[in-house]
Structures are given as structure tokens and as C-alpha cells.
Amino acid sequence: MSNPDPISVFRTEAAELLEQIESGLLDLTRSLDDRDQIDAVFRGLHTLKGSGAMFGFDALAAFTHHCETAFDRVRKGDVPATHELVSAVLSAQDHMRALLETPNGDHDAMSTSLLDNLHRAVNGAGSPAPVAVAATAAAPVKEDAGGMREWRIRFRLPANAMANGTNPLGLLDEMRDLGDCKIVADISQVPDLATLEPRDMHLGWDVALKTDRPRADIEDVFIFVMDDMELEIAEIAGEKPAAAPKPVETPAAKAVVVAEREAPAIQAANDSKQNKSAENVRVPAERLDEMMDRVGELVIAQSRLTQLAGTAADLGLRSVSEEIERLSGELRDTMMVLRMMPVASLFSRFRRLVHDLSRETGKEIELITEGETTEVDKTVIDRLADPLVHLVRNSIDHGLEKPEERLAAGKEAKGQVILSAHQTGGEVIITIKDDGRGINRERVRAKAESSGIIQPGATLTDQDLLQLIFQPGFSTAQAVTNLSGRGVGMDVVKKTVEALRGTIDIVSKPGEGSTVSLRIPLTLAIIEGLLVRVGQGCYVIPLSAVEECLELSLEDDLRSRGRSFISLRDSLVPFLRLRELFRTGTEPDQHQKVVVISTGSERVGLVVDQIIGDHQTVIKSMSKLHHDVVTFSGATILGDGSVALILDVTHLIAVGQHQEAQLRAAG
Template identity: 85%
Template sequence: MSNPDPISVFRTEANEMLELIEAGLLDLTRSLDDRDQIDAVFRGLHTLKGSGAMFGFDALAAFTHHCETAFDRVRKGDVPATQELVAAVLAAQDHMRALLERPNGDHDATSAALLADLQCAVNGGAAPAASVAQPAAPAGADAPAGRRTWRIRFSLPANAMANGTNPLGLLDEMRDLGECRIVADSSRVPDFLMLDPREIHLVWDVTLTTERPRADIEDVFIFVMDEMALEITDLTSARPAMPPATVVADVPATNPVVAEREPAPIQAANDSRQNKSAENVRVPAERLDEMMDRVGELVIAQSRLTQLAGAAADLGLRSVSEEIERLSGELRDTMMVLRMMPVASLFSRFRRLVHDLSRETGKEIELVTEGEGTEVDKTVIDRLADPLVHLVRNAIDHGLERPEERLAAGKPAKGRVILSARQTGGEVIITIKDDGRGISRERVRAKAEASGLIQPGATLVDQELLQLIFQPGFSTAQQVTNLSGRGVGMDVVKKTVEALRGAIDISSRPGEGSEVALRIPLTLAIIEGLLVRVGQGCYVIPLPAVEECLELSLEDDLRSRGRSFISLRESLVPFIRLRELFRTGTQPDPHQKVVVISTGAERVGLVVDQIIGDHQTVIKSMSKLHHDVVTFSGATILGDGSVALILDVTHLVAVGQQQEAQLRAAG
């Protein structure tokens, strides 16, 4: 197996660092005096700059240095943190991504414009008097005002050398900064019998006299800062006596980063962080997908083995078959967990979107997220990103009113958008809700009639009317804006959700807001299914959608002709005869079964000839020739090699409810 490309690894880690910086900046907008967030953003910029320089991304390192310097001034109290400064650094952070992906591109004009905005934000909107890269530093801090004497005391984690850090190299770098005296404290070195020669136990005390600023000293430790204990003290005004220790040699130091903390607590914290990092392994998504395919093939083979063992009289073969079935089930469940991700990784992307749209539209917006711990298949999360962007943008542009309109309507000036997720059975429901003006039924109907989607005066139930907004080219916006109004987006949302075998529910109350719920299956790879027979063919019903199974006698079947309803605990449930829907041309079995399925509050019964049993279903996509067959969401291979189609529960429930509405209207 080839070693991973270091540049690719750096890009992955840099993108993660940029996400952390963005999250810190967005948290800072809520509390501009939060010292922890200010320090976190500064450390992120500092690490990104140093790592970029080390891997040859000089343009990224140089540009990031300006943002780091600006936040260093905030950290030191020279300038206040403002919304304008946060917005400027957020815009700069987007440019950092471009510098990361296209390091050799022409970015000079964009860099200059962003740095001008950053400098203006640092100076409070006034014309800059000096470059952001060279801010006025407080006396005694970074200003190279003559020769100064510093005491640097540092210790490295015990496994530093194993991780590639050479302490002599750090000491050599410090010697290059000026005159230095280095003393090694050996009080932590264990007894000889307990000594591990691969570990570091020394603590170094360095007295450095130099004209270089403090930042240059910090830069020596930049690549090891987060894993070490470091104290830097200015001895120019008062120079205390050095503690007794063993003189090592006049050696010197390293690279940048500071953390004035107590050595022992930091060492414990660093060890804990390293242990946590060691527990995680970065695996490319393609390998997980490949592994999932292999597990799917194993499940199919195991199903074949179970069928053969069931037909054989060999008890030993049956025992082995049961053991393999158990192991393959456990492997399948483990693999499913590996592919699951919390929706927090999806929801976190919208904090930036809402922040930018709030500044662009002039609306006050609060984003609330709920159920971030709900886990969904990785593929589902990747495909849902764009649909959710359209829904959130529409909620802000069409739904939320301007502050003055909200106040006039008796609402708070700040509008609210709620993103929530919850799991129900084998599906997850992601909801986008706003407290805006709601959807105008009159405008939707007028637009639909003008577009020829419905006949003038046609009778539609409320849900059918609201679903019209997902038609291609449909928009009720009175003018086209940067956000919406072109009639594209909502139809893409519907197509994407349906491609995931999901459904969309929409509700709205005039003056109170709207709610769009996406019902998505938890996984797209392997599901538990109920195998049934209709005529001579076998079909799979996703087990999470099954509520119960009933027997439909021949008398009940004949009695319900013309009105396909069954009485289920004092409620009428419509049912569909799959034999007629699929046109099997066969006679019904004497004892038919009704499988009651549901999607939320809607229920419908499916009449089948036989219920065979549960089945681990490996989902295979339908061919392009069958793309328009909406009754089925996929196919699977049975143990005997035959193919069984997977029923699209959402479509069948909709068909059943439509039949019920027609019968009620006729009655």
C-alpha cells in the first residue's frame, strides 16, 4: 500500500482547521468579548500559517499572517473585536480556501482587496495608517526596542522524538536569534532501571539576549506549541537568578508558538489529547464504500448458504450456517455504524450561511439547531447539503420579514430559523421551520393557474396546493434577487430527496411561518426488509415502515370490493391490492394478508398473497430504463439468485391516500 501524499494530508487537515476557525468566528459574533474564542481563532490562524509555510504554501502562509496579526492585536487588547472585523476575517477565510486549493493561481487582486477591508476593520473604519501586517505593538511586547533579555523555559512531551521532534534543532534555532545560555533541568529523569531511552524527561531553561521581538521566539516553537509546556518571561527590567541545574551546552532553539502554562498540568492535558488522537483513524470515504459493497455481497452469499442449509439434513452444515449468519449480521451492523455521521456536521455549515444572509438582506436572524446528535448515513448527509441550502435561503428570503415589518405585526424583530433532526424507526426527519409570514395560498394558486399547472378553479386539498411550489420553474417572488425568484432550486430539492427514497411534507400558517420536513431513510446500503409474495413474484417492504400484518379472508375481500378499506381499531385504513396494481394475472390465495405500512401519520394496507419473512436486503439501484418506475425504489438479490423488487413505501402510501380521498369525494 502506497504512503499517503503529504500535500493531500495537509490539505485535509487545513480544511478542518479552516472549519474550526469559521466556527470560532461565528461563535464570536454572539459574544465579542469572549476571550476563549478570540484565543481559539488566533491559535487556529497561527497553526494554519505555520503549517502552510512548512508545506510550501507560501501565499497561504503570507496571507494568513495578516489575519493572525489582526487577531493578535485583539488578543492583546490593542483593538476591540467588532462585527466588521469578524466579517472581514470570514471573507478572508474563504480566500484562504482558494489559496489552499489553487496555490499557484492569480490571487493578488483579491488578496489586496481583502487585506484592505481587514485593515479598515482593524482601524475601526478609519483610513489605515500602517499595514495590518505591521501593527503597532505595545511597549515591551513585540516591538524590537533595543536588546532585551528573555527567559524561555520549556519541556516537550515524552514521545516527542518518536513523533519526529528534535530538541537540539529547537535549541539551534534559538541560538540563531542572539546570545543564549542553555541549562538542562534533569530533576524529572527517572532511575536508570526505569529509564526509557526513547523518551524525553529534560526541562530546558534558556536565557536569550536578542534584538528580535518576542514573536520570533514564539515562532521557534510553532509546530510543537500545542504539545508542549512553554514559558517566556521578559528579564530586561528584573532579572531573577537562574535555578541550579546541569549545564548542557550553548545550544539553541526552534520555531513559533506560545503558551504560558504550568508544565505539569499541560503535560497531562497534552498526553490526554494525544491518547484521544491515537484512538481515531482517518479513512478515505471510498474505502468505506468499497467495504460496504463487500459486506453486501457477503450478506447475499450468507442468504444463499442459509437456504441451502435449510434444505439439507446435515446438522453440522446448519450449525455453520447459523454461525455465519450471526457473524455477517454483526459485521453488517458494525459497517453501518462506521458509515453513520451526526447531522451536526451538516447543520454547522448553515451558521455561516445565515450570518452572511443576515448582513446581505438586513434582516435579524437567529439560527437554532436541534437534534444535532442524530446519525445518518454519510452518503445521505453529502446529498442533503444542497437541498437544505435552498430551503434555508428560501425561508430567509420568502419567509422572514424585515425587522420593521415584524415589529408592526407584533413579532420580535429577530426572525428565527430552526433546523432540527430526529429519528423515527428507519428514517430520519429533518425539519426547516421559520416564524415568518407563511406561504400565501392565493399567490401559489394564481401562479399555478397562470403557468398552466392547474385548471382555474380546480379543487385541491391544502397539501396538494403547497406541493406545487416544488414544480420546475415555480416561484411566487415578485422580483428576482441574489437569493431566489428564478424558479429554480425547489424542484431540485424534491428530485434529490426522492432520489434518496425520501419524501417532503410541507405546512404553513399565514402570519406564523412555514415548516418543511424531509423524511429520509437512515441508510442507502443495507436495510431490514419484509419479504412477501404477490402472484409468482417476490417483493421487499422496508421493515421500519411496517406497522402490523393482518389476514384478509375471502369474505372480507369480496365485501370490500369498490371501497378498499379495512377497519383497524375503530379507524378506516385504505388498502391497495398489489396483485391488481402489478397486473399479475393470477388468482388470489385463499388466505391473503394485509401489511399495514405508514409514513408518519399516514397509513395504508398492502394486500399480498404470502408473507415469507424478514430479509436482510442489500439495495441495488434500478437501471436507467426503469428510472420512471416510481412504485419501486430498488432491487435486491435473493438467496436463490432471483431478483426481488423493493417497494417504494412513500409512493404507495400516497397512492392509497389518493384513492381514499377519491372514494370519500365520490361518497
């Protein structure tokens, strides 16, 4: 296995850094004078610049340098953070992504334009608010009004400092700029060459500094590395020793105070942090996919072995087969966990989207996310991103009202969009809820009638009416906007969700808002299935969709001909005879079974000849030749090497519901 390419490692880390910067900027929009966030964004920009230059991304480093310089004025309190400035940095941050992805592209014009925009925002920000001035300048000046003081500064940088682009010599130069300085390198912790990790930092420094500058200026030297380093700043002597320095209440100062009192504890914490990071290994997603494929093949092979062992008299073979079955099951479960990612990684991107849409539409929007720790298969997360973007855009564009409209309706001026996730059984339910105006039924009906989707005056339940918005080509928007009118309709959203073997439901109350719920299976690779026989063929029904199994006697079957309904606890459930649907040309078994499947509130029964039992189903995609086959969502290989098709539950329920509607219409 080859070592990871340093450039691609840098790209991954830079992408994460950009996400952190974006997150910090978005947090800043909620509290513009939050010093922690300002420092965090500044540190992020600085690190990106340094590591970009180190790995040869010169354009990225140069551009980021300008942004860092501009943002430094905010950090130093020269200008206040404003919404315009934060938006300008967010736009610049998007450009940094482009510079990262295509470093050799022609970005000059865009870079110049964005920097002009940024400088305008900085210059237009005016003077800092009085509070900001007090926080950044007044306290230190008061503290150090006494003249020259002597400081002893001892520090060790985090082990990965050099690899991350931090230049310790730059820090030492900055210390020298503060005053009369004697710097002595501490080589005591440098190991011998055989055990040295040469990219890690093992050096420390002991600095004696005589300066008239305040303590905060010394802390500022370390602002980019403060989080992970060991730092001690102690005053040795001053011309006015009676005036004991009062620590500045900044996070950095707090860190220093803690460092002075609890250096060993911090060292332990740092060790623990470093150990923790050493426990994590970054693995490319495609390697996980390859491994998942291998586990899938193993499960199939194990299934064949189990079948062979079942027919063999050899007790030793049976014992080994059972052991391998247990181990492959555990391996499969472990593999599933490896592929799981928290939906936080999906939800986090919507903060930026909502921020941008809020500015574009002039609507005040609060995004609330819930259940971010819920975990879903990585592939599901990747594929859900676009549908969710569309749904959130729809909620904001069509659902939420303008502030004045909301106030007139007795609502808060600020609208809410709630993104939430929770797990139930083998599914994750993701909901997008807004407190906007709700779906206008009259407009939906008018549009559906004019588009020929329904007959004029057709009788529809409220749910059926709402489901019309998922029809191809359906849109109630008066004009196509660049928010939701991007050529991706709700029909595409529904298809994408169904391709994930999921379902989509919508609930909407006029004047109160809408809730769209997506039910998605936790994983796409291996599912628990119910293996059934229809005629001579075997089929798999996803177990998560199975509600119950009933016996359908030959008499009941004959009695229900022409009706195709069964009575299930006082409700009629339509059923489909799979033998007829698949045209098997075989006679029904004496004791047919009805497997009742459901998605949400809709149910349908599937008549099969035999229920064989549960089956670990490794899903194989259908070939391109079968792309128009809608009854099956995939195939799997059984223990005897034969193929079983996996039923598409959503499609079969739709067929059943259609059949029910036709029968009802016929009276």
C-alpha cells in the first residue's frame, strides 16, 4: 500500500481548515464582537496561508495572505467586524477553495475583484465599537503603564507545528521585535537520530525579554499556536513591581494564567490530545468502499458455505461453518460502523446556504439543527446533499415569508428552518421544517390541472394533493428564481430519495409551515432481507419494510379474486399477486402467504408462494440494460450461487395504491 500523497493530504486538511474558517465566520455573524471567533478565523487564515506556501500553492497562499492582513485589522480592533465584512471574507473563502482545487487556473481577475470587495468592506467598517476598543486596548495599556519589565517566556510548540507550516523562527523574530531579547534553544528533548521523527518539533525555547510592551503583545506572538502549545510567561522583575499585572480577560490570557499555575496538567492534556490524534487514521473513502465489497463477497461465500455444511454430515465442517458465519457477521457489523458518519457533516453546509439565502432574499432566517450526531452510511450522506439543498432552498424561497409579511401575520420577523435527524430501527428520518406560509393547495391544484397532471375537479385527499408537487415538471413558483428554480424539481428530489430506497412525505398547514420527512435506510450495501419464493424464483423483500406476514388460503384467494383486498384489523389493504405480476405461469401453492409491506402510512400486501426466511442481502446493482426495470431495486447472490432479485418496495406500494384507487373509482 503506497504512502498517501502529501499534496492530497494537504488538500484534505486545507478543505477541513476552510470548513472551520467558514464555521467561525458564520458563528461570528451571530455575535460580531466574539473575540474567540475572530481569533479562530484569523488563526485559520494564517495556517492556511503558511501550509499553502509550504506545499507550493502559491496563489492560494498569496490570496489568503491578503485576507489575513485585512482580517488582522479586525483582530487588532482597528475596525469592527461587520456583516458586510464577514460576507466579503466568506466570498473570499469560496475563492480559496477554487485556488485549492485548481491552483493553476486563471484566478487573477476573481482574486482582484474579491480583494477589492474585501478592502471596501474593511474600509467601510469604520471605527471599532467602544466595547471592542475596551476589550482590546484599554486593559493592557492600564496594566503596563509602568515602563520596562522583564519577562521569562518558556515555550514548546505542538509536535506537528512545522508540518502544519508554522515557522518557529518567525515567532522568535517577533519576540525580538518586542524588545531586548535573549533566546536560548532547549535541545534537551531532541531524541537520538534513530528515534527522531524529523518532521515533529522537539525543540523548546527559553526567552528572557525586556520590554515596555504589555503582556498581551507577548501573547499575541503565539496566537496561532496557543491552542496546543506549552507556554509559560512569567514576569521576572519590573520597574514598578508594586503594580502587579492584572491578567487580561482574553482566552489567550486565560491560557497563560492556567499555563503558569498548571503547566504539568496542561502538558498531560496536550499529551492526551496528541495521543488521541495519533489514534485516528485518515482513510480514503474508496478504500472503505473496496473493503465493503470484499465483506460483501465474504458474506456471499459464507452463505454458500453454510448451505454446503447444512447438507454435509461432517460435524467439523458444520462447526467451522458456524464459526465463519459468526465472524463474517461481526466483520460486516464492524464494517458498517466504519462507514457511518454523523449527519453533522451534512447539516453544517446549510449554515452557509442559509446565510447566503438570507442576504439574497432579504428574509430573516434562523437555522436550527437537531440530532447532528445521528450516523448514516457515508454514501447516503453524499447522495442526500443535493436533495436537501433543494428542500432547504424551497423552504426559504417558497415557504418563509418576508419579515413584514410575517409580522402582519402575527409571527416573529425571523423565520425558522429546522433540520433534524433521528434514527428509528434501520432507518434515519431527516426532516426539514419551516414555520412559513405552508403550501397553497389552491395553487397546487390549479397548476396540476393546467399541466394535465390531474383532471379538472378531480377528487383528491389532502395528502394526494400535496404529493402532486413531486410530479415531474411541477412548480407553483410565479417566476423561476435562482434559489429553487435551478432546473431540479421536487420530482428529482423524490427520485433521488427513492434511489436510496427511501421515502419522502410532506405535511403542511396553511399559515403554519411545512414539514418534509425523508426516511432513508442507514446503509446501502448490505440489508436484512426476507427471502421469499414466487413460482420457481426467489426474491428478497427489504425486512425494514415488512410489517407482518399472513396466510392466504386457497379459498380466501379464490374469494378475493377481482377485489385484491384483504381485511387487516378493520382496514382494507390492497394486495398484489406477485405470481401474476411476474407472470410465472405456475400454479399457486396451497398455502400462499401475504407479506404486508409499508412505507409511512401506505401499506400493500404481496402474495408469495413461500416465505423462506431472513437473508443477509448483499446488494448488487442492476446492469445498465435493466435501468428501466422499476419493480426491482437490485439483485443479490444466494448461497447456492443463484440470483435473487430485490423488490422495490416503494414502486410496489405505488402500484398497489394505484390499483386501490382504480377499484375505488370503479365503485
